[in-house]
Amino acid sequence: MTRLVAVSNRVAQPNTDSKSAGGLAVGVLAALEEYGGIWFGWNGKTTQGEPGDPKLDQVGNITYATIELNERSFELYYNGFSNTSLWPVCHYLLGYFRYDHREYDEYRRVNALFARKLLPLLRPSDIIWVHDYHLIPLASELRRAGIKNPIGFFLHVPFPDIEVLRVLPVYTQLLRCLCTYDLVGFHTQSDLRSFNEALSQDEFGGITLADRRRPSSDQLVHTGVFPIGIDVDDCQQLAQVAHLEDKTRRMVRNLRDRDLIISVDRLDYSKGLEARFRAVERLFENYPANRNQVSFIQIAPTTRAGVRGYTDIRHALEQATGEINAEFADIDWAPIRYLNRAFDRGTIMGFFHEAAVGLVTPVRDGMNLVAKEFVASQDPKDPGVLVLSNLAGAAQELTDAVLVNPYDIDGVADGIHRALRMPLGERKERYDSMIAVLRKNDITAWRTRFVDTLIAAHEHVRLVS
Ligand code: ADQ
Numbered sequence: 001m002t003r004l005v006a007v008s009n010r011v012a013q014p015n016t017d018s019k020s021a022g023g024l025a026v027g028v029l030a031a032l033e034e035y036g037g038i039w040f041g042w043n044g045k046t047t048q049g050e051p052g053d054p055k056l057d058q059v060g061n062i063t064y065a066t067i068e069l070n071e072r073s074f075e076l077y078y079n080g081f082s083n084t085s086l087w088p089v090c091h092y093l094l095g096y097f098r099y100d101h102r103e104y105d106e107y108r109r110v111n112a113l114f115a116r117k118l119l120p121l122l123r124p125s126d127i128i129w130v131h132d133y134h135l136i137p138l139a140s141e142l143r144r145a146g147i148k149n150p151i152g153f154f155l156h157v158p159f160p161d162i163e164v165l166r167v168l169p170v171y172t173q174l175l176r177c178l179c180t181y182d183l184v185g186f187h188t189q190s191d192l193r194s195f196n197e198a199l200s201q202d203e204f205g206g207i208t209l210a211d212r213r214r215p216s217s218d219q220l221v222h223t224g225v226f227p228i229g230i231d232v233d234d235c236q237q238l239a240q241v242a243h244l245e246d247k248t249r250r251m252v253r254n255l256r257d258r259d260l261i262i263s264v265d266r267l268d269y270s271k272g273l274e275a276r277f278r279a280v281e282r283l284f285e286n287y288p289a290n291r292n293q294v295s296f297i298q299i300a301p302t303t304r305a306g307v308r309g310y311t312d313i314r315h316a317l318e319q320a321t322g323e324i325n326a327e328f329a330d331i332d333w334a335p336i337r338y339l340n341r342a343f344d345r346g347t348i349m350g351f352f353h354e355a356a357v358g359l360v361t362p363v364r365d366g367m368n369l370v371a372k373e374f375v376a377s378q379d380p381k382d383p384g385v386l387v388l389s390n391l392a393g394a395a396q397e398l399t400d401a402v403l404v405n406p407y408d409i410d411g412v413a414d415g416i417h418r419a420l421r422m423p424l425g426e427r428k429e430r431y432d433s434m435i436a437v438l439r440k441n442d443i444t445a446w447r448t449r450f451v452d453t454l455i456a457a458h459e460h461v462r463l464v465s
Helices: 023-035 071-090 101-121 138-144 171-178 189-199 232-242 246-255 273-286 310-328 345-354 369-376 409-421 424-440 443-464
Strands: 004-010 037-047 055-059 062-070 127-131 151-154 183-186 222-225 259-264 294-299 336-339 357-360 385-389 402-404
Touching: 004 023, 004 101, 023 037, 023 127, 023 443, 037 071, 037 101, 062 071, 062 101, 071 101, 101 138, 127 138, 127 443, 138 151, 138 171, 151 443, 171 189, 183 189, 183 443, 189 222, 222 443, 232 345, 232 369, 232 424, 246 345, 259 273, 259 345, 259 369, 259 409, 273 294, 273 310, 273 409, 294 345, 310 336, 345 369, 357 369, 357 409, 369 385, 369 424, 385 409, 385 424, 402 409
Parallel strands: 004 037, 004 127, 037 062, 127 151, 151 183, 183 222, 259 294, 259 357, 294 336, 357 385, 385 402
Antiparallel strands: 055 062
């Protein structure tokens, strides 16, 4: 029987990690639940010695196969090359970028380790699906070990323009690694365009690719655009249940009939949080009628605490909250509530259901599932409005959101004000159009299209080689 073997840096184990799981984990878990198979990766713990064999936990039709990471690997591979070199480059945020070849060497070493630990678990009929920027070299390591299975790669973050990618001294090596997959998938057409442009560079074209997968003479690797979706029914059901629960009712009581603007993110500089807080401040400055009529809640648990830049935003947000509340708060009202913690998915969908505005303003994002979850959680008869950054991948699908440029503080304030005043008829029209898109490109469509395309690409490579 064909099994799906999903590999990602971090595996979100049931019960323990579900609250803090990011977008990748949400998507991978939903895909695996439908298909069954193995989810292989790091369990989030570090060890001083070398990691042992994978620990196997069977839950339903999924085997969670997890390993620990050596402390040095965690520092150099994870905090270092993955999150201080690749992440800022992919998000066009070069102010946060740093390169150190020792970190890159460890990145390669951990990819080789992942391949070694995965090998004994593989069967010839498995379909291997590798996720995200931490594991770009994994297919080349598996191919070197003789694995002939279909291996696909999906990038959850943006693929940057070549002029940005070029700041990475090792970018040609990474491109070469990507060409050893049977299929490389992206969220958007513009990511794919950037990838193709990078492959067509002279510096890269001159390289002989001994082990590349070569579907045809003018194409180095099979590629595709697979915008990740959500399980719309699941979000709706969670919202239906949670909006009646105690936590949501307490939150609603506290609003005292004021409109709610809500944002939910991992605490990450790519999510544009500080500028967003300033946009809310500008809303109260430019449109004083909103004072004491609207409350903003930001939920943002800390992530990647060991990476410089992440602790800075936490302090910046605490300071901005203090300043804005000090300026505008009234005896019975605080304009901003900033909660530096995770909530379970149901509670978040319940909060979305109650909100007048979902404010999603990353300065760059591969897709952004929160935007989609917000829309899916709305009451179709009285939906809230999504205010969405035009620099998130989701903006290419959710064109009926109120689209804003996250760097334009006044523009975002205008967008929020417009959303708060939007008549019911227009809100419903926008909701109907967006929910239709979400249903068409849902999580099942994402998983099925990727896996089917991967199988076809692998078959093509087998026939022509
Ligand atoms: P992320 O950067 O993690 O994902 P996103 O797509 O918004 O961003 O997914 C976050 C997920 O975690 C959502 O399902 C959300 O509900 C959940 N979440 C966020 N904050 C939470 C909180 N405070 N408490 C509980 N749950 C929370 C990466 C890429 C994105 C891409 C996804 C999927 O950066 O661009 O959309 O992978 O490919």
